[in-house]
Amino acid sequence: MKRLKLLVSLIVTVLAFLRLSVPWYHAKNLAPSIEVHFLDVGQADSIFIQTSSGVNVLIDGGNNSDGERVVSYLKAQGVKRLDAVVATHPHEDHIGGLDRVLNEFPVDRVYMPNAVTTTRTYEDFLLAVKGAKARVIQAKAGVKLDVPGLEGVFLAPNGDYYEDLNNYSAVLKVTFGSVSFLFAGDAEFVSEAEMLKAGYDLRANVLKVGHHGSDSSTSSAFLAKVSPEYAVICVGAGNDFGHPSDTVLKRLSDARVKVYRTDRDGNIVMRSNGKQISVSLNSSATGYGEGPSREVTAAAASQLYSRNCDDAAASPNG
Numbered sequence: 001m002k003r004l005k006l007l008v009s010l011i012v013t014v015l016a017f018l019r020l021s022v023p024w025y026h027a028k029n030l031a032p033s034i035e036v037h038f039l040d041v042g043q044a045d046s047i048f049i050q051t052s053s054g055v056n057v058l059i060d061g062g063n064n065s066d067g068e069r070v071v072s073y074l075k076a077q078g079v080k081r082l083d084a085v086v087a088t089h090p091h092e093d094h095i096g097g098l099d100r101v102l103n104e105f106p107v108d109r110v111y112m113p114n115a116v117t118t119t120r121t122y123e124d125f126l127l128a129v130k131g132a133k134a135r136v137i138q139a140k141a142g143v144k145l146d147v148p149g150l151e152g153v154f155l156a157p158n159g160d161y162y163e164d165l166n167n168y169s170a171v172l173k174v175t176f177g178s179v180s181f182l183f184a185g186d187a188e189f190v191s192e193a194e195m196l197k198a199g200y201d202l203r204a205n206v207l208k209v210g211h212h213g214s215d216s217s218t219s220s221a222f223l224a225k226v227s228p229e230y231a232v233i234c235v236g237a238g239n240d241f242g243h244p245s246d247t248v249l250k251r252l253s254d255a256r257v258k259v260y261r262t263d264r265d266g267n268i269v270m271r272s273n274g275k276q277i278s279v280s281l282n283s284s285a286t287g288y289g290e291g292p293s294r295e296v297t298a299a300a301a302s303q304l305y306s307r308n309c310d311d312a313a314a315s316p317n318g
């Protein structure tokens, strides 16, 4: 009898312990994770990073006309504030929508390279940064992302002066567990060569391909060092620049890199537990490059491009 009593009390204790330990068990099973969203903003970049620990970081905000879309997307992800905004370089297709974002959400830090331009878009962006009272930090090679809970380091720009604004692009490498992402902005060969020369650890599981897949970026040497499993090209359907270039697409396929493109796949969401990466696509989200309204926007934007955005003259491929 005494033994039975002991056994019952033991069972009760064990059960109580199990009950008590259920939340602990679940908490342990809630492994840390990261999501990287490549938003379909047509011929432009906007990338949103969110971790299970509540870190929110935005890299670029699409064109001027994309501001509302980016804000809505962030709200749908439950964003109340942004730990950091990275403005890779001051071209409209990267900073255009950021003023709207900065006006909408509290932003702790804004990273941007020391590059200026004289457009109204850039002025709007600077005014929004000022209004947001965010800490402004110069993005350049070696600068670590000062965001608790997210490991990141800038690998470019490495120099102080470039002829092309694209080469001022802040290039950010984010590492989560054993998985890493390299966000190349619009960095071209000049910047890639500098990153190679500096001997950085460029390896990444995912490469956000530089400059919308233009043939002025993603050199063979650079691609070989990054050696990604996945590449994402942020690009608008039927754009005026011929992006992405066949040369770059071939280079990626020769290297057996799995390529996702916002013009075909819509929003691209990558999730990782720090070991594996899974990809989900949401092509119904937009309709860029399809509707007449977008064509009007693209036509209006192309005027800015011809002044700002570069490569039409430098590259026969747009």
Ligand SMILES: [Zn+2]
Binding pocket: 044, 045, 091, 093, 094, 186, 211, 212
């Ligand atoms: Zn661009």
